[in-house]
Amino acid sequence: MSTTRKKLDVHQEVTDRIVAAIETAGPYEMPWLKSRSGSFARPVNIASGNAYNGINILSLWIAAQSSDYASPVWGTYRQWQQRGAQVRKGEKASLVVFYKSIEKDEADTAEGDDNEISRQRLIARASHVFNAAQVEGFTPPTEASLLEAPVFDPIERAEAFAKATGAVITEAGDEACYVPSSDMIRMPERRRFMGTATTSPAEAFYSTLCHELVHWAGAKHRLDRDLSTRFGSEAYAMEELIAELGAAFLCADLSITPEPRMDHASYIASWLKVLKDDKRAIFTAAAKASQAANWLQREAG
Structure with missing residues (x-):
């Protein structure tokens, strides 16, 4: 035997x-x-x-x-x-x-x-x-x-970090998103963010901004993150997973409690399908997220 x-x-x-x-x-x-x-x-x-x-x-x-x-x-x-x-x-x-x-x-x-x-x-x-x-x-x-890490007020540190990345960030409208055509991040006005039982309004704003900064970092003239060849029709959902993970990594470094995102529900099925079909997908997502978070930290100096 x-x-x-x-x-x-x-x-x-x-x-x-x-x-x-x-x-x-x-x-x-x-x-x-x-x-x-x-x-x-x-x-x-x-x-x-x-x-x-x-x-x-x-x-x-x-x-x-x-x-x-x-x-x-x-x-x-x-x-x-x-x-x-x-x-x-x-x-x-x-x-x-x-x-x-x-x-x-x-x-x-x-x-x-x-x-x-x-x-x-x-x-x-x-x-x-x-x-x-x-x-x-x-x-x-x-x-x-x-x-x-230096001892800073977590929110002040997050504000300084976002500014130091060099990203163009505007606060207007109802949607948080990265706009590739104009290479800018749009955020709702910070006063519109609400807290939860575990997240303050400021933490909700900065954790959402970190998500968009990870998208911004992946632009062709920065990290050139293109998932279409590897993941095909699931590339968009995987890009969202990378931004979700990257934001979590950044929030950990900035001592921010991230806000649960309601739009996760629309992505979870796609994430699970890719992860179950490809045992290396989560490794790729985590590696790309870590790369983006570390690059943003270096840019912010």
Whole structure:
């Protein structure tokens, strides 16, 4: 009898977890925004002090939300041991993904191709991490010190960030949108934004603006984000998912609680269809969202 263990399909495993979380989150809220009991800062690695990127932000947010982890700090079993902490017995690890570059087989390399890059292939590998809430012997520093972020009033910081990106933003009309033909963002007047039980009117305004800034960043003369070849008729819905994720990443960095968007309901079915049909789609969406959020942060200086 063969004892060979079935190899973990990293892309499928992460996609399945995110699909399940979206399907149970409700018609308007995304699972990474559903609860304020977990930490909404970007997840940070205990060993390097660096924030996670791409799909790992999303995966760890969902893990934190489902278990009510208040800390954004994560690490492998060994990394916690190196910090003098111990993962409690019976604690369940959360999945993160990293990519390892390997040499292609000669048969995989085009004849006569001496390009070093073409000889490399990226392979997804799984790693398992534990939250600070799952260990003993560790006192977490504040989120601000982890992210090395200056202490500002969150709304003032959001206003300064939006201005520093250089985007042309007008406040008029009833719709929030990015207009490619004029390369500008239109927002309803900020006074028209209403708060919710968990979101202030100002947070609602800035979280919506962050969504549109991610669209703006994807323009051809900026990040040139074109999804039509990869996703065909679903490209528009995927662009909205990227903007949704990018806005969530930015709001985390700006200490803003995002507002649940009513228009999510019209996109969720399309998002789920693409995610179920293509196990790498959520990886692409999260990577593009992370790219846009990081680019906007650099532009804002």
